[in-house]
Amino acid sequence: MFSSHLKRASFGLAAAGILAAASIGAQAQQKEIKIGVIYDYTGPLAAGGSSLQALGAKIVIDYFNSQGGVEGYKINAIYADAQSKPDVAINEAVRLIEQENVDMLLGFYSSAQCVPVSAKVDALKKFMWITTCISPAVLKDRNLKYVFRAQPHGGLFGLQSPEFLAHYAKDRLGIEPGDLKVAIIHEDGAYGSGVAGGNKAGAKQQGFKVVLKEGYSATAPDLSSLVTKLKRARPDVILHTGYNPDITLFLRQARELGLRFKALVGHGAGYGVPDKLFDAFGKDANHIFNVDPVSIWLVSPEVLEPGLPDITRMVGEQYRKAEPDTKEFSAHVGMAASNSYVFFSDVLPRAIKKYGGIDADSLRQAALETDIPVGGTLMGYGVKFNPPEHEMAGQNDRASPVIVQYIDNKAHIVWPKALQSLDPVLPLPKDSPYAK
Template sequence: MTIQLKQLGAWRRIFAAMALLVAGTAAMAQAAVKIGCVLPLSGGSAAVGNQTRTGVMAAVEQINAAGGIKSMGGAKLQAVFGDSQSKADVGVSETERLIQRENVSVMCGAFNSAVTFPSTEVAERAKTPWVVVGAVKDEITERGFKYIFRINNKATYDAREQLESMDLLAKDSGKAVKRVALFYEGGDWGRSHAANIRKLAAEHKIEIVLDEPAPPNQVDFTSQLLKIRSAKVDALILALYTPDQLLFTRQLAEQRLDLPFGVHSAGGGTEDPSFYAAVQPSMVGYYFVQEDWQIDILDISKDPLLADADKRTRAALGYGMSAYVAQGLSATYVIKDALERAKSADREKLRDAIAATDITAGPALFTGYQRIKFDAAGQNTFAHGVISENIGGKRRTIWPMENRAADTKPVWPVPVWAQR
């Protein structure tokens, strides 16, 4: 009898231990994987930052609803945000908070190049992988870092696409751009874009006759517009965030500044739906925009996940999908793919998995890329954009030729204001 009681007690202890093990395993499986994301949720780039946040949240909710990270027992994702306010020092402090206090496994962001550049340095020192969203400054992925990865274009790609589109239009019409003005925001993004235009202009037989950064907190661009008019340029290349883009566009229209081959914007404010909601359609007629996704051909209804993201975006922001929402979606699905392969939220294992990314299908490609694969520097060399022209109130893709719809006819040169 004593032996039987001892045996019973032993079995009870074994069963109790097994129950604790099962409970512990279940708890581990359900532990949330934290994704930190620094974005400009207030300040000058808040409209773009909140679009990106909406994309991140849509992807997180879609992934969790579909069962979470299956290789980790259904672990759910949790997005934790930091507001950079479009300020480098704030972005750095928010990065430190998310890594040290929130203990996130991976970072994403931060749209503004001037914020992303120093913030990714913090992540690199902390050996925390970072998936860049939006920021294009070349040097972000040219510092020999191991933990920093960029899905979207770098500045060199943007500049090259703008100039190649001008070449294509010149070939089609026999009328080429010869003299351009550069006007750009004075931070890392604008200066990086202008530097690449300078570097590439000569091989495209283009002369830069005016090259000027926008002063910070500008409230009137009259003097800059007068300089552009006096320079008698064929075209104007812009790189401005939404607030400056709004003011500049209104004043250019008010002054009826005629540019034979139009305004060519490197995205920024001219990809922001809130910009178009705040200007009269006539003010942006014949604008050429370097787009981060193809706004005129993508059929959102064909993909249930994209349709769901569009619905969530409309509910949250009052308008549908944008390049910035798509970038938030893409970054989150890239992280999800890496987590599935790493089978762990360990930062080092996750870093190795992101470095080995090779995606050729699925929601990570909502931005319109055909592939996401990082080179040794962390740059997705398959990133690309398209160039649109605003024709009849709609942005229609005109470059590259294979992306141009059969019924899209570029207007080149553009009409003078008196004939619009």
């Protein structure tokens, strides 16, 4: 009798033990960080670079999950499509936060989406990690607490091109910087306006003559009046910021209407997808410059911390697997991959280990302590976020873009000089239909 009681009790105890162990196991398995990932998978911005950015983020998320997650947390990513529309981006952000109960948001390609979404997410006290959108307006004078951006901001994009031109104006173009005529044209959203603002400030700093500065809608069906005005203003250099359909329309109409210039400098987005430019214009796309965060595949492995070149290689392999037809790797994929990698390798582990969790305040504290030196990210630049009292709080102070020049669908770094892999071809060679 007794023995059977004992037996039963020990059996029960064992069962309870197994159950408890199972529940702990289940708990361990369930430990996850739920992240809403928002990019544009449809609509005009998707092919303008957003879907490539989304791919970069996904590759990194999948990579960390394949390594068992981050500090015991599995990454549960919920991907949402902003459809190239700011209102959809806001709705998706709110849906992910309120209905899907995500712990944070990551992504965002379009500045027009970033500006309203960041305010909304900050008001909801959720953490937002921006991989891409560059407009200064997202962070400037807004004192956002939970929004962080590892990406260089658009003002820097705008300043970079005048600095580069001032350096080469006399030597290559035979024009004193004070006499250099530049035209600034841009799509009129937050992104284009932000960069163009930087262009204007940079041109003023360098003493250029700005002969035309004008915005236009990225969906405008006709840009011929703009081209005609440019012909009349006769700029030596055109500084252009736009998405994709507008860039190809502009270049096509510029060619048809006989617009001539000595150099064309693009600033990311549509200019960041050389495959598309060369598809549409063939050799005519040669010698276009583009200001963008550096493509991770152009960064010399020697300047990076050990281990990072392997990640770059892994991202490239996964990119090739997902898009087998790619001829030249787009900087877009590497950009999102690098900026996502910073979050998962630096911020998230610190939040979990030091601040005990993945809530917005822990993530914020961890992000504020980020201190990555130059060479510590896939893109080569360091990461240190501006403190809360800064006018651009949450912006990475150590990020800056580079300038590349496209020749036969290959990108070569031409600026800053320290990273230069090609002496820039300036002015446009005479065989270009745009050559002055």
